[in-house]
Amino acid sequence: MNVDQALITNPGLSFGVIMAVLGLIFYTSAKTSGFWAKFYHHIPALLLCYFLPGLLTTTGILSHDSGDKIYYIASRFLLPASLVLLTLSVDLNKIIGLGWKAIAMFFTATIGIMLGGPFAVWLFHTIAPDWVAGDLWKGLSTLAGSWIGGGANMASMKELHQVNDTLFGTMAVVDVIVAEFWLIALLFMAKKSEGIDRWLNADTTSIDDLKYTVEKYQTENARLPSLNDVMIILGIAFFIVGLGHLAGDVIGGYFAQFSWAKEYSLSSAFLWLVLTATIGGIGLSFTRLRDYEHAGASKIGSAFIYILVAAIGMHMDLTKILTHWQLVLVGFVWILFHITLLFIVAKLIRAPLFFLAVGSKANIGGAASAPVVAAAFHPSLAPVGVLLAILGYAVGTIGAYLTGEMMRLVVGG
Template identity: 55%
Template sequence: GGANQAAMKEVFEVSEDIFSAMVTVDVLVAELWMAFLLIGVAKRKNIDRAFKADATAVDSLQNKMEAYTASIAKVTSFNDLIFILALAFGATGLAHWMSDGIAPFIAENYPVLSKFSLTSGFFWLVVIATTIGITLSFTKARNLEGAGASKVGSVFIYILVATIGMSMNVMEIFHNPGLFGVGLVWMIIHVGLMFLVAKIIRAPYFFLAVGSKANIGGAASAPVVAAAFHPALAPVGVLLAVLGYALGTYGAYICGLLMQASVGVY
């Protein structure tokens, strides 16, 4: 997703030109795939039949989500919004405070770890904020979803996406056409693996489509794909996207280290 992409830009100190080109690749390739996913929604019964998938699992999930949403739904009050924002900004502030202490400490005492970006304050900011969010999901704070927590979060996600988009230069792709090829190769591998695994485990098309978009699109687009199946399933897209963000932060960091090692940066 774009959030992970922006985080890795700061961690690995990527130039603005390269980042601008990669944002363009991300938008063009990922959204092209999203179009195919949405087309597939109308043909999901045929796809499920080809996968020999039991779609009753999706129906069961839909019923559970409708029941869960109804059980926690409430009229959002001013206090609810303040509490949601207080948790969000409080967690972010705590992450800033901790990263401002951890990064300099490592830089001073363990400078050799700089090659792993562990002296980057932004790296620790993202990791700590992500960890706090995951931890809160196991507490009663998760009930704030009934007051619209994910909707408030979506507002900030769209602000982030807009901010990233402002740095996009479509013409930059013509200066680095190879990057577009790299993006297509990545997407072909992703799509191939998704269909292969879905076929092997006989997964319904819903899980393939939403899981794929949560992996490469994030919270801005995964709920759209999920809602195309049924509005009650939109929260599933949000949850999978958040999981994708969490895992993507760590996965992208490890991937970045492996890529650096492959070209002998170390």
């Protein structure tokens, strides 16, 4: 569909339509009974945020040109702002307070993703090299971003490696199919946790202490946000974003003079933008500004992510979305490596299934699904999933970048 053939070509109106679509998705996904409750039990809201905008552009209702303009603002300003706000609330002391086994299982999950990707690429490069040939590793790096941190990290890798929009959409399909399969398995195992913990020979006494600590923390810190809170949160986020743009120009410009640096994307202004946003958010988490999480900093950051996701969706051509169907198999091999490593380590250190499950979903799914899995064990434990997911946001961009480089080396790119 050509731009001039689209029904709506005005970028402002296009943005309004996209925001209305997002509002409708969230309105229906909030239903707790009836058709919509059953629908969203099987279809993640995030997937609709990708695909409904893609459907609107594929059918010629919205123009791809409008999508380009919306995406530029979302990727250069809203994405880094979301990274700041999602890492601002990192409380390393509380995360450490969860116990070393919880942290060990989280990083085991991270390492499982970082090594599982290169392993899967190596395996298929050996038995079916056409499936992972060329620059396909760049698309897989976006999957690594999603599986270590979440949507913000996934989008960071897309922009860093200039991943084709249709390939990115395919990665979204792989992400949902594989991650939802693992989520369903974890929810099933949560119902059998006592038996699995006995098999793991796990000590679960720390879980009871954790329930009390989390409930107390929730009660003492929750508050309703004021207008002052919201404006300060936005001021913090976009000031760091501004510094990130400066860092991108200065540091990226410096590395641009070296040919080897371009090979590792060190000359990319966008790389330094997202690193500055992530490091800036982590740095501020050691200050009192972290308290703005209680006023909804991460919720604002999440809203930015969904706008970005919709803008990405506007670029997709749904008629070509299954071009790389083989990547679903690559994704399953990848996740099986991750799962195998988790159970080996959990057995060795006698970690409870709760730490294995939440550590995994804090990486694969992030704040969207980690609380769901945590609450499956006990409702008061849901915030533990959020805490570990925030840690995933913090390490996701760097972890995904390194995973992508390892996959690049495997295929000789």
